[in-house]
Amino acid sequence: xxxxxxxxxxxxxxxxxxxxxxxxxxxxxxxxxxxxxxxxxxxxxxxxxxxxxxxxxxxxxxxxxxxxxxxxxxxxxxxxxxxxxxxxxxxxxxxxxxxxxxxxxxxxxxx
Amino acid sequence: xxxxxxxxxxxxxxxxxxxxxxxxxxxxxxxxxxxxxxxxxxxxxxxxxxxxxxxxxxxxxxxxxxxxxxxxxxxxxxxxxxxxxxxxxxxxxxxxxxxxxxxxxxxxxxxxxxxx
Numbered sequence: 236x237x238x239x240x241x242x243x244x245x246x247x248x249x250x251x252x253x254x255x256x257x258x259x260x261x262x263x264x265x266x267x268x269x270x271x272x273x274x275x276x277x278x279x280x281x282x283x284x285x286x287x288x289x290x291x292x293x294x295x296x297x298x299x300x301x302x303x304x305x306x307x308x309x310x311x312x313x314x315x316x317x318x319x320x321x322x323x324x325x326x327x328x329x330x331x332x333x334x335x336x337x338x339x340x341x342x343x344x345x346x
Numbered sequence: 347x348x349x350x351x352x353x354x355x356x357x358x359x360x361x362x363x364x365x366x367x368x369x370x371x372x373x374x375x376x377x378x379x380x381x382x383x384x385x386x387x388x389x390x391x392x393x394x395x396x397x398x399x400x401x402x403x404x405x406x407x408x409x410x411x412x413x414x415x416x417x418x419x420x421x422x423x424x425x426x427x428x429x430x431x432x433x434x435x436x437x438x439x440x441x442x443x444x445x446x447x448x449x450x451x452x453x454x455x456x457x458x459x460x461x462x
Contacts, residue, residue, distance in 0.1 A: 339388040
């Protein structure tokens with residue numbers, strides 16, 4: 236099955252700075268790479284995703300980059316704000332339409 | 347429905363009892379997942395249903411856990427002879443598997459299970 240590794244496991248940043256989370260995967264046939272944000276006590280929610288036909292996608296302060304050759308993708312959050320504090324999960328979809336998640340990154344934005 | 351619906355939202359049970367957790371996915375979603383999340387931990391995959399294919403049960407932690415999905419829609423996760431280590435939030439999620447939106451997973455609010 237798909238093996239998704241996510242780093243770092245925890246990340247503390249000063250408000251206004253950038254945060255970067257990286258994920259690697261093993262199955263070269265994987266074709267969909269979403270990121271989920273889970274606030275304390277809430278369900279995970281999709282914040283951004285990318286499919287394998289593009290290398291980068293942006294949505295306001297968040298962006299995702301994909302390197303299919305190296306089999307890794309990253310989440311970038313710029314100008315971080317306190318409400319960005321949450322657990323972030325990357326995920327990878329394989330040809331059997333099964334989504335595999337990384338272990339999560341706890342992001343803390345210091346005021 | 348408008349979203350993934352799970353019930354009960356909270357369940358407190360005694361050790362050794364059986365529990366059933368229900369998930370009603372978004373209408374038309376052919377993929378359905380169950381995850382377990384302990385406090386402060388990640389998403390532990392339990393089981394995956396995709397259309398009429400045999401379910402992927404590789405994440406079920408023991409034979410006390412089982413799940414079924416009837417008519418390609420509602421799913422029930424059953425835990426027999428519950429143990430204290432089964433205490434967690436059980437999340438259900440569903441998605442399309444065709445039409446360009448494959449893989450976009452929508453989660454329910456979860457069922458919080460407490461085993462005394």
